[in-house]
Amino acid sequence: MTSPSGCPIAHAFDPLAADYLNNPYPVLGLMREQAPVHYVPSLDHWLVTRHADIAAVLADPEAFSAANAQAPLTHLTPDADAILRTGLRNTPVLSNLDPPGHSHIRRQLAPLFSPQRIARLRPRIEQFTSELIDAFADLGRVDIVEALTFPLPALTLFRLLGFPDDDVEQLKEWCGEKLEINWGRPDADYQLRATTNMSHFWEYCEKYVEARKGDLGDDLTSDLLRQRDTDAGALDDREVASVVFALSFAGHETTTNLIGNALRHLLSRPEVWQEIGREPEAIPEAVEEVLRYDSSVIAWRRITTRAVTVGGIPVPAGARLILGLGSANHDPTVFADPEEFEIHRPDAKAHLSFGKGIHYCLGQRLARAESEIVLRQLAQRFPNMRLVPGQEFRYPRNISFRGPVSMQVEWTRTEDPVAA
Ligand code: HEM
DSSP states (O other): OOOSSOOHHHHTOOTTSHHHHHOOHHHHHHHHHHOSEEEETTTTEEEEOOHHHHHHHHTOTTTEEOTTTTSOSSOOOHHHHHHHHHHOOOOOOSTTOOTTHHHHHHHHHGGGGSHHHHHHHHHHHHHHHHHHHHHHTTTSEEEHIIIIITHHHHHHHHHHHTOOGGGHHHHHHHHHHHHHHHHSOOOHHHHHHHHHHHHHHHHHHHHHHHHHHTSOOSSHHHHHHHHHHHOTTOOOHHHHHHHHHHHHHHTTHHHHHHHHHHHHHHHTSHHHHHHHHHOGGGHHHHHHHHHHHSOSBOOEEEEESSOEEETTEEEOTTOEEEEOHHHHTTOTTTSSSTTSOOTTOTTGGGOOTTOOGGGOOTTHHHHHHHHHHHHHHHHHHOTTOEEOTTOOOOOOSSSSBOOOSOOEEEOOOTTSOOOO
16 A cells, blocks of 8 residues: 655654553654654554644544454464464454444443442542552652552452452553454564463453352452343343453553653652642642643544545545544643643543543543542642652653653652752
8 A cells, every 4th residue: 555645753652662662643744744644654543633623533433433442553473363263252342332232332331331320439539549658658768660550450450350459469460461362563483472362361251250140249240240130131141251351451450641741741840749739639630631732542543444534634444543632632722831741731521632522531530530549649648759869760651651660759758858
């Protein structure tokens, strides 16, 4: 396929290059200005970068299927491909399923993520957060990703699904590998190991659902199984296991990354950090601005079901699109001074970080609640917390999921003498 414009920036675009992973926004800004809808040969995808075009794609599931949302980004080796084909017996259930199947599954799941359900979870999240913080509060310095922002969303979600705490370490490792397979460009050895582990992860979900059927508890998996008592449309075993498989991935790295991004930007602005400690009612606004300014999901995918135009550019049937959500969030036609981080921005919520339309993120209330709770507790307990100077942040090698892999923070303990 030839490139529709000769734009050199667009042609050289590589969303897995180190510079881009480190800071994608300058390149995305150039793409938005010079080639807002552009075929990227190295990935065999079209990149869409303007807010209006992305919103239009997301609003039209008939022309833009979500079937490729969870597919491996690049071609896998025949061995890795074979492992996925035979080992992964899950069925598309949510983010990669089109209507009418999607509407049915979404209807069954929506009540489990209602505002009331999430409000009921809040005390538990508050408690997990304070226990994790207690464990490092006296240290004065910590890798906050390792100590808090990684374990908290995983613990919350795995308990919500009903998984035993003892399995958490293993589950987190499996999830990291799925991320590279579906959104990265891993080498052949990695592909082999990761696809094998993805099959183990799927088997785990299948066995877990089977066991849960005879031992219902106070968790989301049991709630889905209980729907069978009263609802002819309840999900079958494979669908329930597929939902568990999908949620156990979607529901924690995304939030870990959001909280990590929030801490990076808030802690590097001490006056804003102190403001949210004094005025916690500003925290939801701060979270929205982080979602806009430095989202934890900067790209999502669709595939065209027929020849279409996107932003006036003809795109053929079967074209795979990368929707630059992070770029949309910096579009100056929507957000004034988009490169400024401003927690009181009145229209921050116009961001597309949770998508839009029928696939709008099912877990957004949970993600917002977890982020708000962590920021409130940290800002109130550690008003002088700061980033350890001189550290370089590293981001995972994939096109979609963005957040610092580690982050050293320090603070003066209240009993410590104030540094001169
Ligand atoms: C900051 C955190 C999160 C971000 C940025 C995020 C982002 C997204 C995005 C971009 C989509 C695709 C939207 C579309 O196709 O239009 C999505 C869908 C989805 N998200 Fe999230 N997500 C986050 C947290 C969560 C959590 C905590 C859960 C579950 C507990 C979750 C579950 C889902 C599910 C199930 C879907 C598919 C919904 C459907 O297809 O109907 N997400 N999310």
